[in-house]
Amino acid sequence: MRTLRPRRELLLAATLAAASVVSLDASLGCGKAQTDAPVTAVPAPSAEPAGVSTPRTARALGLVKDEGTMPVDLQIAAAQQMLGQFPDVRDHWIALGRLWVRKARDAADPGFYLNAKACADVSLEIDPGNLPGENLGALGLNGDELFDVLRLEDGLTPGQRVLVQATGADASTRKFEMTARVDSPVEVQYLQHGGILPFVLRELLGEVPADS
Numbered sequence: 001m002r003t004l005r006p007r008r009e010l011l012l013a014a015t016l017a018a019a020s021v022v023s024l025d026a027s028l029g030c031g032k033a034q035t036d037a038p039v040t041a042v043p044a045p046s047a048e049p050a051g052v053s054t055p056r057t058a059r060a061l062g063l064v065k066d067e068g069t070m071p072v073d074l075q076i077a078a079a080q081q082m083l084g085q086f087p088d089v090r091d092h093w094i095a096l097g098r099l100w101v102r103k104a105r106d107a108a109d110p111g112f113y114l115n116a117k118a119c120a121d122v123s124l125e126i127d128p129g130n131l132p133g134e135n136l137g138a139l140g141l142n143g144d145e146l147f148d149v150l151r152l153e154d155g156l157t158p159g160q161r162v163l164v165q166a167t168g169a170d171a172s173t174r175k176f177e178m179t180a181r182v183d184s185p186v187e188v189q190y191l192q193h194g195g196i197l198p199f200v201l202r203e204l205l206g207e208v209p210a211d212s
Helices: 007-036 055-062 071-085 090-107 112-126 131-140 185-192 196-204
Strands: 146-150 161-167 173-179
Touching: 055 090, 055 112, 071 090, 090 112, 090 131, 112 131, 131 173, 185 196
Parallel strands: none
Antiparallel strands: 146 161, 161 173
């Protein structure tokens, strides 16, 4: 004979089953919500702005090892060895920078001018405003400058040292000293008359004094 459960027990079992289903759905929903939640990334530390040159990086660039075997490469290595012993001597940095300039010209690689510019920066850090360092740094000209030749108040003489001011497209200025390659008095006259041809024409027309 089959035994029937009391009605109260059936209702209790049904209630417990429904509660279990609701609890399972709730736990699955919470897990999905946690999985789909956006992840907030921790910002990385800001890097040093590009293009910022520091004394440490300038020294490292000037002392970078050159793997060449030409005479200038051996001279660069010797100059770098000297700076290893005397790292704060201005003239040693200028000498090394000039060797990098020669390297750039011999190798036809303008990238080596960056090494020369780094040496100039170190020399100016050691002795701010020194003219040899300014001249070495002037090799960073990019070709869009306007040039003014100064120190010509008393005229021009052969082999005279002149001060040149370069004004860039951004209105920045840079001064450096150079030797005027005017090697004879007659070349000074050519410049005064605007060139050789104007000078010859004026001489034929008698407009140039015989003792000029």
